[in-house]
Amino acid sequence: MPSDLSPLPPDTHFDDVGPFDLIGDVHGCAGELEILLDMLGYQLEFDGPEGQRAYEVTHPEGRKPVLLGDLVDRGPRTPDVLRLAMHLVETGRGHAVVGNHDDKFRRWLVGNSVVLSHGIERTIEQFSRETRQFRDAVTDFLHTLPDHLVLDRGQLVVAHAGLHAHMHGETGKRVRSFAMFGETTGERDEHGLPIRLDWARNYSGPATVVHGHVAEPDVRERNNVLCIDTGCCFGGHLTALTWPERKLFQVPAHKEWFNSPRWPTNGPDG
Incomplete structure (x- = not known):
């Protein structure tokens, strides 16, 4: 498999009208995710011990979870989060x-050199106990994940870090980078973390945009853009936003799984 790959065409699912349950950054917190899905009315069955679970997830009303990215790192059970996500998508x-x-x-996974910081070292340790078959399946799955989704006939756009209106349904390196990282100054703060710009301040597109990436204690809404990453891995909450009802459901973190110098009093982290 190539070490780096060009962006895939946008995976719009334009005609999928849901209803949906949009879930913020899980970051390996499988226990909290299981509780949240149960709270949302999903029938959740699994087989195997924690860390090696096989899942069967259904909803009696046909609702669909939409995971907003950052499935991995920081939390204790990244392999389980990936198994659940792979089951949902497949x-x-x-x-x-x-x-x-x-x-x-x-x-x-494909052999590139990356900085072992911000929680990836925990994912690598957890994967040291996994089979080559599972590692290969995860590699393929992560490669095929879209950078954003256009849902409910264009009324809803989902991207990990959000997306400008003129990028909705488009593809390319700029779109993919924005969808994963948002808008930054190109500089870093005293903790070595990117300094972000508030791109939602000028958003005026017709679609509601829901994203994560920027962890804050409370859900933030501005100009029809909602950020629902509420820092579960930092000891905050795992949050779901129902669509089209736009109701919030939250599960408190079982504990502080990962310490961030910017959480919660010193600003967001992602």
């Missing part, structure tokens, strides 16, 4: 988009 019972942490782990 069965057509849910969707997922790629996050910057997911893409970094994919690059590590």
Whole structure:
């Protein structure tokens, strides 16, 4: 498999009208994800011990989870999160988009040199107990994840870090980079983390955009853009936004799984 790959065509699912349950950055917190899905009315069956579970997920009303990327790193059970996400996507019972942490782990899996920081070292350790077959399946899965989704006939756009209106349904390196990282200044703060710009301040597109990436204690909404990453891996909450109802459901983190110098009093992290 090539060490790096060009962006895939946009995976719009334009005619999929849901209803959906949009779920913020899971970051390996499989226990909280299982509880949240149960809270949302999903029938969740699994086989095997924690870390090696096989999942069967259905909803009696046909609702679909939509995972907003950053499935991996920081939390204790990244392999389980990936198994659940792969089940949802492969069965057509849910969707997922790629996050910057997911893409970094994919690059590590195919042999690229990456900086072992910000939680990827925990994912690598957890994968040391996995089979080559599963590692290869995860590599393929992460490569095929779209950078954004256009859902409900264009009324809803989902991307890990959000997306400008003129990029909806488009493809290319700029679109993929924005969808994974958002808008940054190109500089880093005293913690070595990217300095971000608030791209939603000028958003005026017709679609509602829902994203994660920027972890904050509370859901943030501006100009029909919602950020629902509420820092589960940092000891915050795992949040779901129902669509089209636009109701919030939250599960508190079982513990602080990963310490961030910017959470929560010093600003967002992603």
